[in-house]
Amino acid sequence: MTLPDRPRRSVLYMPASNPRALEKARSLGCDAVILDLEDAVAPDAKEAARAAAVAAVREGGFGRRELAIRVNGFGTPWMADDFAAAVAARPNAIVVPKVDSEAQAVEAVRLAYGIPVWAMIESPKSLIAVERIAAVEGVTALIAGMADFAKDLRAKPGRDRLELMYALQRMLVAARAAGIVALDGIHADIPDLDALDIACKQGAAMGFDGKTLVHPNQIEAANRAYSPDPAAIAEAEGLIAAFEAGQAEGKGVTTYNGRMVEVLHVAEARRLLAFAEATRG
Template sequence: MSQRARPYRSVLYIPASNTRAMEKAKTLPIDAIIFDLEDAVAPAEKENARGLLAEALATGDYGKRMRIVRINDLNTEWGPSDAAAVKDMKCDAVLLPKVESAAQVQALADITGDLPIWAMMETPRGMLNAHEIALHPMLKGMVMGTNDLAKELQTRFRPDRLPMQAGLGLCLLAAKAEDVVIVDGVYNAFKDAEGLQVECDQGRDMGFDGKTLIHPAQVAVANAAFAPSEAEIDLARRQIEAFAQAEADGSGVAVVDGKIVENLHVATAQEIIAKADAIAELEA
């Protein structure tokens, strides 16, 4: 399954210093894992965590889950060593924090070669340069860093995330324009399933491919929110069938549930079916 075609409903952060958590991740119904060498690892543990992660990826069976490694910023004392090490790790992509320009992506690519790069989008300058960043040929994914963005904006947390909408929207537009994966930021209250549901529904409606998570308790909500529902799959199939029948009959007009079905509706329906099939393949 190609990187862009696969599901990204649930993307769980795992501290690279926590061997127990890395082992447990093998059993969780998640689509992707971000093995974190940055925020989740204390400075004194960073070098040790890098070795633990390399061993875990080399010996561990993570199945069909995508393996992403978040390194430290290249301007830190650990970043260059992280980048050099991740190039030889058994992973699918490297995630660079606080990306604000395509030059930063290139600096990482100069070290990691042909390893796909994902970008943490978490600063105002990053939002303003989102399209430039998405245009880089090695950039395959974006991850919203909403906690850092809120700090930079000096805003308050609100259920509707209204103060962040401009930044989220700029990154979404850039990602969709260049066919780059984009996943929403974390929901901090991991015991608040109702609040998580609201934010997942909002993210799905905005067009995010999935949600980054900080706790296994959040996985089920995210998986359901970012997957096509049975009703959506049923409607998609009926739209495809009705349009094909209309073309065969030469009528040129297809109607489903009292609504006209056009080419654009069929294209969306086909995407829904493809996503459902990809999820089924991942879970098989």
């Protein structure tokens, strides 16, 4: 798993139209909160939700949690005002749904006025353009929107998500090639925590940085799956110690547990330990 510059193991959507949800988000164990103005908000509540999101960002109180606003997308009557309000509020990121082309990614970055853009990949068009979308300067994350994608494909994904694997892997490769964050899509079946656990472990094994969530009871599974386990931490510590001892002794080649240790392995081990430390904060 490639480790991001900060923990984004659990990224929770919260409807900006729900005051109780906004208040609860300040005390949850997620790494990031997305104040949602799109799917979770009815058309007649959009303006009130926008104002509530701006107020929440300005009021603060979210601690170490990264805070983003998801605006309504291209072609909607709310997009321009959503962007203007988000820019005024200055969250950590603006999430843009249904980014279908490089041109739309460029426009989203322009409208964001320097705030990082997290682009959602939710359609066959967006997947075809994903490498170009990821390469747009100012886009700092890709988010898998596999519910809409599956609908467009007429696919019926099972627990193993085999039907969506090509899309997920292509999106992940595009993010890694561009050096940006990749977030796995939501698990919509809230009561099925066993399936959620499978999806979280699968996404972490693939290399995603974290998972987007729709309910607080999903946070624990995501944090667990995307955190370095004790064995990985011990392995990293041992590898670094062996390398440093070898360097002190003037050895040209260092091995640890029968494997040759290169500088790139040490760098990844140090990143893993730094990430593990960050998750404890």
